[in-house]
Amino acid sequence: MRKSLAFLVLLFLAVFSVASAFATELDNLGQGLGFLRLGPLADQQKSFNSPVGDTPALVLDLRDATADETVSTALLATLRGRPAGRGVCLVLLSSSTAPALLAAFATTPSGCLTVGRADGACHPDIAVATTADAEQRVRAAFAAGMSLTALLSVPSDKPRHDEAELAKDHAAGIPPPAEDDSAAPSAPKPIADETTKKSAPPKEPPVLDVVLQRAVQVHRGLLALGKIK
Numbered sequence: 001m002r003k004s005l006a007f008l009v010l011l012f013l014a015v016f017s018v019a020s021a022f023a024t025e026l027d028n029l030g031q032g033l034g035f036l037r038l039g040p041l042a043d044q045q046k047s048f049n050s051p052v053g054d055t056p057a058l059v060l061d062l063r064d065a066t067a068d069e070t071v072s073t074a075l076l077a078t079l080r081g082r083p084a085g086r087g088v089c090l091v092l093l094s095s096s097t098a099p100a101l102l103a104a105f106a107t108t109p110s111g112c113l114t115v116g117r118a119d120g121a122c123h124p125d126i127a128v129a130t131t132a133d134a135e136q137r138v139r140a141a142f143a144a145g146m147s148l149t150a151l152l153s154v155p156s157d158k159p160r161h162d163e164a165e166l167a168k169d170h171a172a173g174i175p176p177p178a179e180d181d182s183a184a185p186s187a188p189k190p191i192a193d194e195t196t197k198k199s200a201p202p203k204e205p206p207v208l209d210v211v212l213q214r215a216v217q218v219h220r221g222l223l224a225l226g227k228i229k
Contacts, residue, residue, distance in 0.1 A: 026051050027148055029059060032087075033219050035148060035212075037061035041071045053078045056087030057228065059215045062101055063094035063116065064139060072104040079109045087228050088113065090215040094135060095119040115215045126218065128211045141207045151209040152216065
């Protein structure tokens with residue numbers, strides 16, 4: 001009895017995890033850009049029609065979407081019916097996208113751009129340099145519920161001091177910040193113990209969704225150029 005109950009709990013958690021990874025509610029990426037990640041389109045067709053068709057600026061994530069030809073055709077019809085001239089739909093594709101969807105997006109609908117890693121049958125309009133391993137880590141992060149903010153940001157140990165700030169400091173007579181390795185040149189650096197080096201596990205690189213990041217950059221660029229409102 002206990003084993004059966006434990007199995008049912010595990011089954012519920014697995015279903016909940018998948019459902020949460022493919023929500024049909026819009027997320028906000030800022031500056032009027034919405035985000036929608038879809039999985040099994042046959043199960044979500046009624047709920048995605050409205051956000052896909054009515055949201056002027058949208059990132060539509062189909063990197064793990066499943067669909068047959070009928071549903072793929074219905075999605076394309078929804079995209080073609082979007083308001084003209086008001087925004088852009090950036091469609092994220094990958095080699096994990098259903099073959100019917102990849103075939104459907106071989107010709108990109110007007111007002112849309114496809115973004116992703118060129119691989120196999122996936123030939124997006126904007127190809128992003130990334131690896132299959134990095135894509136797998138992003139998929140796992142989505143399944144674990146990692147926020148879009150975390151997936152789009154690169155953690156840094158140093159405060160950012162870009163060229164605009166440097167120019168402002170220079171005009172005000174403020175000297176540029178000193179580099180870390182130039183400070184206290186006479187102080188010897190501590191030598192790491194060899195056993196510590198060997199036992200320390202390699203640091204995992206941060207999970208960064210470079211495909212989604214590129215889509216956001218494209219949207220910001222189109223806004224800056226006045227191509228979209």
